[in-house]
Amino acid sequence: MVKAIRIHKIGGPEVLQFEDITLPAPGPGELLVKNRAIGLNFIDTYFRSGLYPVPQMPFVPGNEGAGEVLAVGPNVTEFKPGDRVAYVATLGSYAQERVVAAASVVALPDAVSFEAAASMMLKGLTAEYLLHRTYKVKSGDTILVHAAAGGTGLILCQWGKALGATVIGTVGSQEKADLARAHGADHTILYREENFPARVKELTGGKLCGVVYDGVGKDTFLPSLDCLRPFGVLASFGNASGPVEPFNLGLLGPKGSLYVTRPTLFTHIASRATMVEMAKNLFDTVASGKVKVPVNATFALADAANAHRALEGRGTTGSTVLIP
Structure with missing residues (x-):
């Protein structure tokens, strides 16, 4: 018996219930992991509120x-009990322990703490594919990062800068602007007070940006379409801020033959080899x-x-973790 957060009905934060659950033994290709730290992400609120469908009720978000690995199931050769690991996987991490597919787990170097790893698997791997796969940022690029003081935003700003880009970030307060610049x-653009497309045009001398990373x-x-170069x-x-509403695809032509994409992390990490490569890139960059x-x-x-x-109240900056 372990403690976990379970959701029995969709709704606000009040539906998160701290309860006892019983976990099965790890099956073929699975691990039992003792969580030392758990990442908090906006996607957790999407499942809780019903924006994203869940496979069954109740569920652990x-x-x-x-x-650390506590036990391994049959056919697992890459990990053993005692190994330090991090994972991004299907639902179930809000618990003291969880069973997880070994394919979703990566070895965690000693140089990276449990708290840092738990807070950056989803956000950091998201930043990795955005910067290296969705649009391969190179020296001389200008990029726009929305919510630049958030968990993913701060990683995008640092990594984009390390790749040689000029980074413009939108934020909601002067405190968050200072954090993003640091x-x-x-x-930085205070989006509540400034017209951000006009400000982007001004900052770039009319050249605009090669890519906009929009998690809002x-x-x-x-x-954001008006911030992009041809x-x-x-x-x-x-x-x-809510799902993007349907829009006229015809807008993309006159605005400069623009590209719009809706990538997800889980498409990228469906390949074990790609996931391991992405995690290595992330851990090496952090180390x-x-x-x-x-x-x-x-x-x-x-x-x-x-x-x-x-x-949800925009009261956080950077990453937040839950400690079992």
Whole structure:
């Protein structure tokens, strides 16, 4: 018997219940992992609220964590009990322990803490594919990062800067602007006070951006198109303000033959070889000091409801982790 957060009905943070659950023994290709830290992400609120469908009720939310292997199932050769690991996987991480597919797990170097790993598997691997696969950022590029002071945003700013790009970030307050600049943003735009497309045009001397990384969704999607140079890419990877509404595809032509994509991490990591390659790139970059993953808040697992309230109320910066 272990403690976990379970959801019996969709709704607000109040539906997160701290309960006892019984876990099965790990089956073929599975591991039993003792969580030392659990990542908190906007996608957790999407499942809780019903924006994203869940396979069954009740369910344990959460997609990422880090800890130690307690037991391995049949046919697992890559891991053994005692190994330090991190994972991004299907639902189930908001628990003291969980059974997880070995294919979703990567070895965790000693140089990376459990807290950092738990807070960056989803956000860091998302930044990895956005910067290296969705639009391959190179020296001399100008990129726009929405929610630049958020968990993924701070990684995108630092990593984009390390790749030689000029980084513009949108933020909601002066405090968040200072944080984004401290993590690599060359320019910040207070989106509540400034017209961000006009400001981007001004900052770039009319040249605009090669790519916009947009995890905000509904509120930023259409104005983001006006921030792109011809053949630019709008990578819409999240819905913090709500899902993007249907739009006229014909807009993309006169605005510069633009590309719009809705990538997901799980498509990228469906290939084990790609996942391991992405994780190595991420861990090496963090270990080198080029990217720091700030864990700016921790909550006890039992206090997950307040963690969700803080996240949805824009009361968090950087990454937040739950401690079992």
